[in-house]
Amino acid sequence: MRRRIFLNAGIAAIIGFGIYAWLTATGGDILADAVTRPAFTPNPANGLGVFNAGGCASCHAVPNQPDRLKLGGGLAIPSPFGTFYAPNISPDKADGIGGWTEAQFVTAVTKGVSPQGTHYFPAFPYTSYAHARISDIRDLFAYLKTLEPVAGRVRDHDVPFPFNIRRNVGIWKLLFFDSKPFMPDTAHSPQWNRGAYLVNSLGHCAECHSPRNFLGGIIAAQRFAGGPNPEGEGWVPNITQKGIGDWSVKDIDYFLKTGQTPDNDSAAGSMARVIKNTSQLADSDRAAIAEYLKSLPPVDGPPKPKKAQKEGS
Template structure:
């Protein structure tokens, strides 16, 4: 009996490894899939601001948001990630990347070396972007100053540091679908929906996550623990912000000031530095979409501390 069992077990193991290997192959976009294109630098600047690229990738503790030398520490339940250098520096940044390398990284989460990027890089949202916008973003970044200097390795413990396993995570939490406009909605609303759900990646912070780190779809935009550790990210659906008008949302994205007179702080203050650079039309579009989010019952925030800290 055992002689018959061993070959079956070995065969099952080989099949399992084969399926795992196949499922976790990093996806790429070939250069041949990118037709001739004249990039729009101005649109690339808009995408840069909508995506909040400088919030993570600008060198910390200096005022120039175009110096994308990286180094910002990004804490998470799975370890601490360090934003890489994405300046045009040919040695330490992405100066030697091809356009296909960049599009693949942003939309597929795959490095030029053919390995999975950790999903601290919000490609789960960027996957919904238009390829033309990603190409424009690449062209814009190439106009920024190169910044020398390497960034330290991520501090991610076993087993989360096994990049091949991220391929399984992608199967679970990436659908690979482009943004599809809603024909029943206005052009402004669709523009806002596109910016919020692709480059704006608002749901990445404003949604609770499961034990694997994937967004809980039923509570999308419902708030939850700050993915960087301390504090709570608010519910931004009409469950909590029903009193906000479209103008309130737009004004907040421009100034960081809340209708009740308070102002954004922490991570959101960094976001406002980017959205404040967008056009009034784009902020109005995002506001139109955000105001339309149906009420979602998110997780319950912890009680406020008596010392006034959240």
């Protein structure tokens, strides 16, 4: 009887582990290799636009130095699950992505899977980049290869157990990762669709401007409605018409270019880093983003704590 119990328990454990391994497997490298196999002539100039729209310098530039193209990483990104450190994405072959293939890069950016076949933590906003056109990501890779290599490997993330188990991210992806490509809405203008594409893919605006549940997934019903700063300090504003309904399209455009709000305030914190990127965008892209954001219906976000209200953050 005891032997049968142990045997059944062993079989159940093997089956359970098999299911866990299947659910947490990556498999993204095969998909990315398939989409990068066709002949392609990269456009580094477009890659620069993708670089700015994606805000790559905001996280990956070496902190406390003026050159936003020095992509040696190292920025600390606090979160409720631990502190993440942005990696080196310069073309350095030892410490950056200089030894990566194009397929590996596309896999990392759109599938959240490393060249070693492990899941990236979703502090890397591949959940938004997944909606980008593959051609844009390939152009971004071509542009990054034109930059100066920066030596130096970034320290490991400071993430406690059990959040440090990368395989568990596979379960998180099953729950929260929508990898469908962006589909234009024919009911709207080309400019509106361009803005929708930039905001929801490369710009990854929802990653900061949306509240999250206890597992770190965006609460879909309150997308863009603001909430606690994922980095732990202050409050991220609501960017639906509930929050910026009195801003005009021109106000939003001007803010993205200068960081100045209609009431003569200025962007601070992580948004100031974002403005350094959006200010580099083509005027038409900023106008498209502004048009799309202005069209977002009003959505109530989570209530601000009294302290945040008093600080006006």
